[in-house]
Amino acid sequence: MSGTPKSEFETRNAADPAFWDERFAQDFTPWDAHGVPAEFEAFAAALAPRPTLVPGCGNGWEAGWLHARGWPVTAIDFSAKAVASARRALGAAAVVVREADFFAFTPEPRCELIYERAFLCALPPALRESYAERVAALLPPGGLLAGYFYIGETRGGPPFAMPQADLDDLLGADFALLEDRPSASPLPIFSGGQERWQLWRRGP
Numbered sequence: 001m002s003g004t005p006k007s008e009f010e011t012r013n014a015a016d017p018a019f020w021d022e023r024f025a026q027d028f029t030p031w032d033a034h035g036v037p038a039e040f041e042a043f044a045a046a047l048a049p050r051p052t053l054v055p056g057c058g059n060g061w062e063a064g065w066l067h068a069r070g071w072p073v074t075a076i077d078f079s080a081k082a083v084a085s086a087r088r089a090l091g092a093a094a095v096v097v098r099e100a101d102f103f104a105f106t107p108e109p110r111c112e113l114i115y116e117r118a119f120l121c122a123l124p125p126a127l128r129e130s131y132a133e134r135v136a137a138l139l140p141p142g143g144l145l146a147g148y149f150y151i152g153e154t155r156g157g158p159p160f161a162m163p164q165a166d167l168d169d170l171l172g173a174d175f176a177l178l179e180d181r182p183s184a185s186p187l188p189i190f191s192g193g194q195e196r197w198q199l200w201r202r203g204p
């Protein structure tokens, strides 16, 4: 099972790749859905393939699923252990996984969809503004930011919940919220708040 650490963790700073390396090395990945969440599958199945970025991909199940359906997708993670784990997990789709820091990575070609799951809530809150700036910079007008957002009162983390009003403040200047509903199958790690499926469209 991916929920019980074998020993105490040494790293506490989620902005440090070593934090995530240590957890992947111990197979402590309680955020991992081990598959493609229902809302995302239905959403993507209804779209034409388009260049897609999956930041903080972890095991990257969704990227593998998109790749198998002919989507041009790039999945990045700054943890070498996460990248190695994804490459083991994804078989032929391992080619889509790259070791890279989201804040320093520019996909080629430009992405038109960014898939979010358990990435924003994995970042220390001090990095949220940088996240919002980066997703706005990477997407063209009409580009989509779709996925799962962890809504709730701000407490410790990761996962770091945030109130919907804070997320609106963060993304509202550059994006319009088109869809918003509870995830049909949130994992226990998200039980302290609410994991919500949301679709945001980049404005002009």
Ligand SMILES: C[S@@+](CC[C@H](N)C(=O)[O-])C[C@H]1O[C@@H](n2cnc3c(N)ncnc32)[C@H](O)[C@@H]1O
Residues within 6 Å of the ligand: 014, 015, 017, 020, 021, 031, 032, 033, 055, 056, 057, 058, 059, 060, 076, 077, 078, 079, 082, 100, 101, 102, 103, 117, 118, 119, 122, 123
């Ligand atoms: C909670 S995990 C979620 C993984 C995956 N999205 C999922 O749903 O299973 C967060 C991931 O984000 C990665 N990460 C954190 N900060 C990052 C950054 N600046 N650039 C790239 N990856 C990052 C971590 O290494 C970790 O694999």
